[in-house]
Amino acid sequence: MTKTGATPCDVSLIVNGEPRTVRAYPMERLLDVLRQQLGLTGTKEGCGEGECGACSVIMDGALVDSCLVPVLQAQGSNVVTIEGLGKDVRACALQETFLECGGAQCGICTPGMTLAAVHLLNEKPEPTMDDIRDGLAGNLCRCTGYVQIFEAVAAAARRGVAR
Amino acid sequence: MRSDPAEYDLVAPANLQAAVSLLASEPGRWLPIAGGTDLMVQFAAGTLRARKLISIARLPELRRTEVFAEEIEIGAGCTYTDVRKHDIVDSEFPMLARAASWTGGIANQNRGTLGGNIVNASPAGDSLPALLAYDADLILVSVRGERRVPYASFHTGYKKTKLAADELIRAVRLPRRFGGYFSHARKVGTRNAQAVSKVCIAALARMEDGTVQDARIAFGSIAPMPVRLAETERLLNRKRLDPSLVLLASKTAAAEVQPIDDIRSTARYRAAVAGNLVAEFLERLGETQRAPSEVLARWNGLPADEAENEILACCGSRVWARGMAARRPFLDEAAVLAASDETWRNLGESDWMEAFRSHPRIGESRAAQILSARSAAWSAQEQSNAAAADDAIKIALAEANRKYVRQFGRIFIVCAAGKTGSEILQILRRRLQNDDGAELREAAEQQRQITQIRLRKWLQG
Numbered sequence: 001m002t003k004t005g006a007t008p009c010d011v012s013l014i015v016n017g018e019p020r021t022v023r024a025y026p027m028e029r030l031l032d033v034l035r036q037q038l039g040l041t042g043t044k045e046g047c048g049e050g051e052c053g054a055c056s057v058i059m060d061g062a063l064v065d066s067c068l069v070p071v072l073q074a075q076g077s078n079v080v081t082i083e084g085l086g087k088d089v090r091a092c093a094l095q096e097t098f099l100e101c102g103g104a105q106c107g108i109c110t111p112g113m114t115l116a117a118v119h120l121l122n123e124k125p126e127p128t129m130d131d132i133r134d135g136l137a138g139n140l141c142r143c144t145g146y147v148q149i150f151e152a153v154a155a156a157a158r159r160g161v162a163r
Numbered sequence: 164m165r166s167d168p169a170e171y172d173l174v175a176p177a178n179l180q181a182a183v184s185l186l187a188s189e190p191g192r193w194l195p196i197a198g199g200t201d202l203m204v205q206f207a208a209g210t211l212r213a214r215k216l217i218s219i220a221r222l223p224e225l226r227r228t229e230v231f232a233e234e235i236e237i238g239a240g241c242t243y244t245d246v247r248k249h250d251i252v253d254s255e256f257p258m259l260a261r262a263a264s265w266t267g268g269i270a271n272q273n274r275g276t277l278g279g280n281i282v283n284a285s286p287a288g289d290s291l292p293a294l295l296a297y298d299a300d301l302i303l304v305s306v307r308g309e310r311r312v313p314y315a316s317f318h319t320g321y322k323k324t325k326l327a328a329d330e331l332i333r334a335v336r337l338p339r340r341f342g343g344y345f346s347h348a349r350k351v352g353t354r355n356a357q358a359v360s361k362v363c364i365a366a367l368a369r370m371e372d373g374t375v376q377d378a379r380i381a382f383g384s385i386a387p388m389p390v391r392l393a394e395t396e397r398l399l400n401r402k403r404l405d406p407s408l409v410l411l412a413s414k415t416a417a418a419e420v421q422p423i424d425d426i427r428s429t430a431r432y433r434a435a436v437a438g439n440l441v442a443e444f445l446e447r448l449g450e451t452q453r454a455p456s457e458v459l460a461r462w463n464g465l466p467a468d469e470a471e472n473e474i475l476a477c478c479g480s481r482v483w484a485r486g487m488a489a490r491r492p493f494l495d496e497a498a499v500l501a502a503s504d505e506t507w508r509n510l511g512e513s514d515w516m517e518a519f520r521s522h523p524r525i526g527e528s529r530a531a532q533i534l535s536a537r538s539a540a541w542s543a544q545e546q547s548n549a550a551a552a553d554d555a556i557k558i559a560l561a562e563a564n565r566k567y568v569r570q571f572g573r574i575f576i577v578c579a580a581g582k583t584g585s586e587i588l589q590i591l592r593r594r595l596q597n598d599d600g601a602e603l604r605e606a607a608e609q610q611r612q613i614t615q616i617r618l619r620k621w622l623q624g
Contacts (some may be wrong), residue, residue, distance in 0.1 A: 126511030137356035138268015
């Protein structure tokens, strides 16, 4: 058992494939540690209460809202942020189709949308429209009206199938 | 205002024993935190009163599920995703699986836990009406040992429970005795995703000789805690299910609930919706009683491969046909039609394509993939109006069809029944303007309609 008190503790985790150790208060949000200590500002803060998905990251294979994760709970975990998707085949296809379909406008929701879409396509490489709606239901976009985003994900899935 | 993390203590014990020891060391001082989908929201808003928290998110003892002959045990630390993906929950406790699927978005489902939903004790908790209807028990653990508490007696008031200051919920137990029951769960909120419910129902009953037996009707968001409607249930039990009983039960339910006005809805609206949800439940329960058609009764009894081959004439996707055969027995036509839509929607693109290939191109008589004489005969009937079109239209159709194939790489699918050649030509020309994604969805919707028509023809012999 690790007793920590309200003093900073060392938290070791793997971020985008690299082992990192940060010193933080145990209740600090994973979101803040990623942005402020590790400089990974691709992860955005929207609502700060798990409603909007702007801060989505993939932790141990599961999509999570990093604003709801106390950093101590990320001890020993494997975290992938938008910066870690550079060479991911699905993320590259999504980047192309988001551009083609007009799936990104102001861009605040885009990193979270991309992670949610990658997570969805990892689980269901050939999603139906209902699967796409379900998979992205936790990510809010105030610009596009969603249709372009859903189409971009569907198009990326088709490209994945073709490959 | 946001809380200062420097003011909060958080520890992560390695096992359940260490966690309950810590809880017992200063009863009431330590607050367990699992996925944080409720507590981290309070933390963000600066309203989290507890200053010392114990992380129970990674305790292996809380994450297990076990299947016994008479009941299943779901660890309190199982996430909504765990619950949603559990085979036995999906087949025997479908209302719980559905509740898990409509809680927040995927990220919340990956973190939020069943135990958290219970101890948070919100009257709007999504999984709670299902737990009440299924007669769940809770296993509570502390350094003093374990005790088993019926979930129905766990909530004692608004956000109040029987959980002692040194206790954790270790697991939820569900009795496996509802296999023969009809179930109906529905959440009414402002929108489908990410909404807190205004009214939420989870209801079970079985039928015996046309009478309702063991009705179990649970609601969320209409009282200070999730409740069952005892009076409405009493009224229904052992009564013949007819329209007058449905009406009476609906009125009784609307009067029995005790909702309030709040930011999400009004008491009046909630009571009316509660009555309607009970009526909807009973109407669907009644539909299960209609005698199946002769065709359906015979098909229900076929070996799986024969059943699959027979229904394949209605829709040429093997995965669809296999899925339908696996979902037998069906009680009536409505159940077959509903299952077909659901199965179709959940297919992958390659399965859709396979179904498309089983149709002849409009204006031709041979499909790319001939499945059965019956399928070919139905195609001829469906396209009979188009076949009667004059030569100019036939030529234009053939040309537009070729263009479609070049553009989309597959044949043009339209529900041709009742449509003339020129109507189809108009539709075809419009759809040539679609992009890939929109066109695929439109074709899939057309195939869905074709399948529905064929299923009805088939079942009516």
